[in-house]
Amino acid sequence: MKKMLAAATLALSVSTTGMAFAEPLKIGMITTLSGGGAGLGIDTRDGFMLAIKNAGNKDVTVVTEDDAQKPELAVQIADKMIQSDKVDILTGIVWSNLLMAVAPSAVAQGKFYVSTNAAPAALAGANCNKLYFNAAYQNDNLHEAMGEYANKGYKKMFILAPNYPAGKDSLTGFKRYYKGQLAAEVYTQVGQTDYAAEIAQMRASGADGIFTFLPGGMGIAFMKQFAQSGVKIPVMGPGFSFSQDVLPAIGDAAVGAKASGQWAPDFDNAASKKFLADFQKEYNRLPSIYAVQAYDAAQLILSAASKASVKNADAFGAELKKADIQSPRGKFKFNTNQHPIQDIYLTEVVKQNGVITNKTVEKIFADHGDAYAKDCKI
Amino acid sequence: MTLALALEQLLNGLQLGVMLFLMAAGLTLIFGVMGLINLAHGSLYMVGAFACATVAAWTGSFWIGLIASLAAAAAAGAIVELVVIRRLYDRDHLDQVLATFALILMFSEGTRWLFGSFPLYLDIPPLLQGAVALPGGTEYPVYRLAIILAGAIVAFGLYLLISRTRLGMRIRAGESDREMIGALGVDIRTLYTVVFALGAALAGLAGAMVGALQSVQVGMGEPVLILAFVVIVIGGIGSIKGALLGALLVGVTDTMGRFLLPKILALFVAPAQAGMIGGAAASMLIYIVMAVILAVKPRGLFPAAHA
Numbered sequence: 001m002k003k004m005l006a007a008a009t010l011a012l013s014v015s016t017t018g019m020a021f022a023e024p025l026k027i028g029m030i031t032t033l034s035g036g037g038a039g040l041g042i043d044t045r046d047g048f049m050l051a052i053k054n055a056g057n058k059d060v061t062v063v064t065e066d067d068a069q070k071p072e073l074a075v076q077i078a079d080k081m082i083q084s085d086k087v088d089i090l091t092g093i094v095w096s097n098l099l100m101a102v103a104p105s106a107v108a109q110g111k112f113y114v115s116t117n118a119a120p121a122a123l124a125g126a127n128c129n130k131l132y133f134n135a136a137y138q139n140d141n142l143h144e145a146m147g148e149y150a151n152k153g154y155k156k157m158f159i160l161a162p163n164y165p166a167g168k169d170s171l172t173g174f175k176r177y178y179k180g181q182l183a184a185e186v187y188t189q190v191g192q193t194d195y196a197a198e199i200a201q202m203r204a205s206g207a208d209g210i211f212t213f214l215p216g217g218m219g220i221a222f223m224k225q226f227a228q229s230g231v232k233i234p235v236m237g238p239g240f241s242f243s244q245d246v247l248p249a250i251g252d253a254a255v256g257a258k259a260s261g262q263w264a265p266d267f268d269n270a271a272s273k274k275f276l277a278d279f280q281k282e283y284n285r286l287p288s289i290y291a292v293q294a295y296d297a298a299q300l301i302l303s304a305a306s307k308a309s310v311k312n313a314d315a316f317g318a319e320l321k322k323a324d325i326q327s328p329r330g331k332f333k334f335n336t337n338q339h340p341i342q343d344i345y346l347t348e349v350v351k352q353n354g355v356i357t358n359k360t361v362e363k364i365f366a367d368h369g370d371a372y373a374k375d376c377k378i
Numbered sequence: 379m380t381l382a383l384a385l386e387q388l389l390n391g392l393q394l395g396v397m398l399f400l401m402a403a404g405l406t407l408i409f410g411v412m413g414l415i416n417l418a419h420g421s422l423y424m425v426g427a428f429a430c431a432t433v434a435a436w437t438g439s440f441w442i443g444l445i446a447s448l449a450a451a452a453a454a455g456a457i458v459e460l461v462v463i464r465r466l467y468d469r470d471h472l473d474q475v476l477a478t479f480a481l482i483l484m485f486s487e488g489t490r491w492l493f494g495s496f497p498l499y500l501d502i503p504p505l506l507q508g509a510v511a512l513p514g515g516t517e518y519p520v521y522r523l524a525i526i527l528a529g530a531i532v533a534f535g536l537y538l539l540i541s542r543t544r545l546g547m548r549i550r551a552g553e554s555d556r557e558m559i560g561a562l563g564v565d566i567r568t569l570y571t572v573v574f575a576l577g578a579a580l581a582g583l584a585g586a587m588v589g590a591l592q593s594v595q596v597g598m599g600e601p602v603l604i605l606a607f608v609v610i611v612i613g614g615i616g617s618i619k620g621a622l623l624g625a626l627l628v629g630v631t632d633t634m635g636r637f638l639l640p641k642i643l644a645l646f647v648a649p650a651q652a653g654m655i656g657g658a659a660a661s662m663l664i665y666i667v668m669a670v671i672l673a674v675k676p677r678g679l680f681p682a683a684h685a
């Protein structure tokens with residue numbers, strides 16, 4: 001009965017976003033559809049389009065372009081989308097260095113930017129903007145959660161991340177909560193595929209735990225090489241390191257790894273079950289957290305557009321900020337800096353019926369915001 | 379820093395070097411014999427990795443996959459030579475770069491079309507799983523040792539091929555004077571196709587061996603291609619011996635730089651800063667080495683006789 005009620009509410013909320021909008025809405029999606037990071041961008045696009053399709057609203061159009069994970073290309077596409085496609089909202093960028101190249105200038109031109117993933121610290125604090133929303137998290141969040149988790153039982157951590165804005169945010173976030181000793185803090189190149197030198201340092205470091213933030217192909221390479229190295233130190237990371245886009249390629253080497261996430265496929269709420277079923281039906285694979293984040297970003301935009309015109313920035317922004325959606329994550333609301341306040345969970349990589357996926361273990365943070373919101377004066 | 383750690387890092391450098399050699403050998407052979415700059419060499423590396431992953435998933439055997447990777451890359455190389463490259467020998471290098479760059483885009487999009495954008499799964503064969511103990515008390519992955527061994531065998535095989543066989547004689551003759559061996563009645567067109575396919579097969583082998591260690595995905599060849607070019611420029615374009623020494627130099631310099639620079643910097647600045655600056659400096663190191671070598675020996679360490 002409870003489930004039926006939840007499904008009914010969900011159906012109702014979907015049907016309200018299906019109504020005609022005050023103004024037609026044009027969304028520009030810039031994401032990574034080619035190169036090594038393409039898996040992340042494709043999940044972003046597919047999650048976003050799933051929500052748009054479910055809404056079935058003819059007043060929304062989405063134009064999608066591939067940034068190939070190159071900042072200069074992302075800037076060109078953004079200019080084209082704003083000037084000739086005349087989009088109202090930009091979204092979709094996966095990587096923080098690309099977002100920093102696009103979002104500040106887009107909001108300066110009066111366009112909304114709703115981020116589906118990248119959330120650099122630079123845009124969460126003093127430089128926050130009324131037109132910039134983040135539907136995913138703030139970059140530090142999942143790393144903060146692992147720092148908190150590592151306090152239980154790990155005394156000397158080896159931490160590693162790629163040398164780019166989100167990599168620095170990652171280790172900063174981890175250290176903000178982790179109180180133990182650090183064996184080493186290592187920055188690797190973005191896109192690095194061989195970690196032999198770093199694994200040798202891990203072996204020699206005397207660490208009792210390893211924290212890595214290596215999204216996409218970097219994480220696949222690291223986990224496979226680590227599994228072969230004979231080093232027996234437990235590995236943990238934020239959800240990106242063990243997300244559904246990379247798990248099939250890592251294989252059994254990932255099983256047992258602990259990670260943090262705002263969502264996992266086993267979440268027991270109606271919105272999550274519907275999302276999971278719809279996504280699998282539409283694309284015939286399990287969604288990653290990137291897909292959930294983009295799905296929510298699309299839901300947020302649709303919900304705001306059903307109540308206010310995007311041409312009226314104040315009213316539209318106020319509706320966005322209400323976050324009137326059923327998120328698969330469960331609880332979801334916006335902080336003062338327009339980044340999420342949400343629960344963050346510990347997950348574990350498991351093999352169930354031959355499929356390698358994430359299972360929820362426990363809640364690490366309840367209603368977690370970020371450290372930069374206090375500097376944001378909107 | 380212990381001796382065991384230094385030894386392990388040296389082996390890591392050696393392994394990276396051997397892998398780069400497999401790429402650079404084909405590249406330098408093709409340049410030496412045909413005077414062609416082939417940017418699509420990284421795509422052949424990717425073809426090898428995808429062929430190995432697909433066949434291994436299909437048959438359940440990495441070894442059959444490895445043979446398939448050699449065959450697929452050699453076939454792809456031969457087809458590319460017959461259809462596209464053949465028309466480029468008489469053009470200048472800019473045309474060659476443009477055409478082979480177009481090939482990269484076609485290979486990447488074609489692979490994406492066939493296999494999708496998500497990385498493929500390719501695991502190390504059971505025989506080579508795990509790690510063995512090394513003198514000094516550390517452990518080292520068996521598979522990486524196997525790559526070093528395979529690279530050494532290939533290097534020795536190439537040496538025998540080029541110095542002891544009729545084909546090798548023709549390759550050396552082609553390097554010294556292309557027109558003359560044509561005039562002497564050697565079927566130069568077939569020779570070119572064979573050399574190109576041989577280079578492609580070496581790239582495919584490297585792709586398959588590394589694919590089991592890293593991730594098999596579209597665009598995996600380009601970062602390696604850049605390093606392979608650094609290797610042949612350092613080694614002297616057209617020289618196999620130069621490619622071998624250049625590859626080992628680049629492999630060891632890169633690995634040792636990543637390992638030692640942050641440690642040295644940590645003596646002067648805070649660990650977090652040292653990690654960041656050291657990491658950035660390490661990624662520049664091989665290019666600095668290249669610049670220094672070119673300043674002293676502008677044609678590389680072992681310039682090919684004519685060039």
